[in-house]
Amino acid sequence: MSTPTVDYANVPLPEVRVMTHRLLSAETTEKILNDIDVIHNLRQINMSGESLPRTINSGPAKGLANNHTERKVIHVNGHEVELHCLVGAFYIELSVTDEAEMDKTVDEIKAAFDRTIPDGYTIDVGRYSKYRPSLHDYRSA
Amino acid sequence: MAKYKRQFFPGTTTPAKNRRRYLDPKVKLKQLRDVPMDDVVRIMGHRAPGEAYKSIHPPITEANEPACPIRKLVTPIEGAAAGDRVRYIQFADSVYFAPISPYQRAWMYLSRYRGVDTGTLSGRQIIEMRERNLEQVAKELIDNETFDPALTGIRGATVHGHSCRLDEHGLMFDGWQRYLWDDKKKEVMYVKDQVALPLDKKIYVGKPASMSDLKKRTTIFRADGVDMRDDKEVTDFYLRIHTLRTLGGYRPFDVKGE
Numbered sequence: 001m002s003t004p005t006v007d008y009a010n011v012p013l014p015e016v017r018v019m020t021h022r023l024l025s026a027e028t029t030e031k032i033l034n035d036i037d038v039i040h041n042l043r044q045i046n047m048s049g050e051s052l053p054r055t056i057n058s059g060p061a062k063g064l065a066n067n068h069t070e071r072k073v074i075h076v077n078g079h080e081v082e083l084h085c086l087v088g089a090f091y092i093e094l095s096v097t098d099e100a101e102m103d104k105t106v107d108e109i110k111a112a113f114d115r116t117i118p119d120g121y122t123i124d125v126g127r128y129s130k131y132r133p134s135l136h137d138y139r140s141a
Numbered sequence: 142m143a144k145y146k147r148q149f150f151p152g153t154t155t156p157a158k159n160r161r162r163y164l165d166p167k168v169k170l171k172q173l174r175d176v177p178m179d180d181v182v183r184i185m186g187h188r189a190p191g192e193a194y195k196s197i198h199p200p201i202t203e204a205n206e207p208a209c210p211i212r213k214l215v216t217p218i219e220g221a222a223a224g225d226r227v228r229y230i231q232f233a234d235s236v237y238f239a240p241i242s243p244y245q246r247a248w249m250y251l252s253r254y255r256g257v258d259t260g261t262l263s264g265r266q267i268i269e270m271r272e273r274n275l276e277q278v279a280k281e282l283i284d285n286e287t288f289d290p291a292l293t294g295i296r297g298a299t300v301h302g303h304s305c306r307l308d309e310h311g312l313m314f315d316g317w318q319r320y321l322w323d324d325k326k327k328e329v330m331y332v333k334d335q336v337a338l339p340l341d342k343k344i345y346v347g348k349p350a351s352m353s354d355l356k357k358r359t360t361i362f363r364a365d366g367v368d369m370r371d372d373k374e375v376t377d378f379y380l381r382i383h384t385l386r387t388l389g390g391y392r393p394f395d396v397k398g399e
Contacts, residue, residue: 023308050305050314059298061337068318086314088306119309 010132013043014102016109017128018090022119023049029087030074035112036092037077041105043095046129049085091128149252152375154367160245160360163287166253170285174347181280184295184344186334187228187272194272196224218256220271227258230279231267231335233300235292235313238355238366245360249287254278264303265296283346286358290329291349294319297335311349320346 024032029047036042052071056064073080092109096102106125113121149164150157162168179190188194198204201222206212234242241249243266250259250268257278258269270278282288283295291312294302302314310322312329319333323345331344350358362369370376388396 021306022311023306023314025309028309050302050316052316052318056317056337057299059336061333064337064339066317066337068316069321086308 012127012131014094014096014125015127015129016090016092016094016106017124017126018092018109018113018121020088020117020119020121023086023088024117025086026070026072026074026083028116029083030076032090032113032116033074033076033081035116036109039105039108039112041094041096041101043093045093046091047085047087048089048091049087051085052083093129150375151378152372154362154372154375155357156360156362156367157372157375159358160248163241163245163249163360164252170287172284173286173288174284176280176283176344176346178276178280180344181283182276183340183342184283184331184334185228185230185276185279186297186336186338187226194220194223194225197226198224200224218271218274220274221256223271223273225271225273227269228272228275229267229269229297230275230282230295231265231297231300232282232288233265233294233296233303233313235294235302235307236264236304236361236363237292237307237313238352238359238361238363239292239303239313240289240350240355240358241287241293241360246287262300265300288346289350289355290320290346292355295331295335299337 033045036045052068053066054071056062056066070086071083073082075081094102094105096105102125106123110123113123150160152158152160163170182188182190201217201224232243232246234240234246236242243261243264246266246268247259247261250257250266254270254274256270256274260267260269268275268278268282287293291307291310294300294313294315296315296317296319299317301316305314307313310324312320312322317333317337319335319337320329320331323330323343326345328345328348331340331346333339356366359366362372362375369379385396385399
């Protein structure tokens with residue numbers, strides 16, 4: 001196995017998973033991202049949700065622009081982020097060294113979501129995405 | 142011998158009662174809105190409003206029908222008599238307490254209408270019919286209490302969304318966004334037809350019902366609404382069907398006295 005390219009690879013850092021009770025509009029997604037972006041000790045934020053195609057992908061209208069109002073570019077801390085889906089889940093990886101620091105960061109994330117998401121959400125701390133290669137990554141095509 | 146009385150669905154809970162109401166053709170369903178017929182035609186997208194019906198065969202009266210006792214017995218529906226094309230409308234129903242769900246739609250269509258071909262899938266229900274009859278049925282189904290603007294979608298293709306979380310306005314997810322929320326009027330409006338071709342005008346289909354109202358109207362048993370296990374008669378009914386189907390498939394000689 002080759003050596004990892006970065007020193008934090010292969011380290012199972014804790015991850016916060018937030019599932020919102022409603023699928024969020026682009027405006028709310030922008031608001032919540034700007035709200036949690038200022039929190040320290042976050043290494044990366046991944047989002048997922050229901051896909052919004054750029055064009056109509058089947059049927060008689062195939063190829064026409066979809067013009068979905070929520071498929072647009074949002075601005076997070078000065079960066080442009082192009083949304084491809086109606087967001088319903090956040091996976092936030094924490095770069096923390098001990099439990100106290102983790103709890104403090106999770107509390108800050110909770111406070112941000114409480115402020116911005118009126119319809120409610122569920123929050124879990126664990127590890128929900130891969131952090132090291134497994135057998136699956138070595139299978140031949 | 143006692144006269145046979147048609148039965149529809151067992152149970153004493155609200156969803157069971159609603160199922161009986163929707164299935165019984167003698168019950169007239171409440172009309173909650175009045176979407177103009179031309180707009181219904183626009184949403185379906187099979188013909189332009191005012192355009193003549195295209196036909197696939199000459200009117201039955203002009204055709205040389207073979208002598209057949211069944212043909213004599215069955216009166217053709219209007220569209221079949223005129224030789225209309227067979228067209229469709231498809232509804233997707235959200236799992237979040239939509240007024241009706243696809244399976245009951247199939248039961249209801251077959252119980253209430255003639256000349257129908259219907260197909261059930263997990264989240265959607267297609268109805269195929271001769272064009273002019275379909276338009277009348279479609280208007281009835283959009284206007285009456287089985288339709289909710291937020292939780293029922295008119296979707297000919299790419300229906301994904303019935304089991305997704307609702308959006309911030311309480312609308313069922315639609316990747317093609319055929320309908321939008323009008324925040325000023327607090328109503329749902331269609332901006333694309335059922336296969337997502339843009340419409341020339343916005344078509345308003347009314348205000349969505351409240352969740353408490355929908356819970357009273359729905360046919361859906363849900364753990365966070367009325368659990369099917371709380372209705373003993375319904376549970377027994379399904380257990381009996383399950384047992385008989387399993388035995389019928391694997392140990393038919395054990396089915397005795399049923």
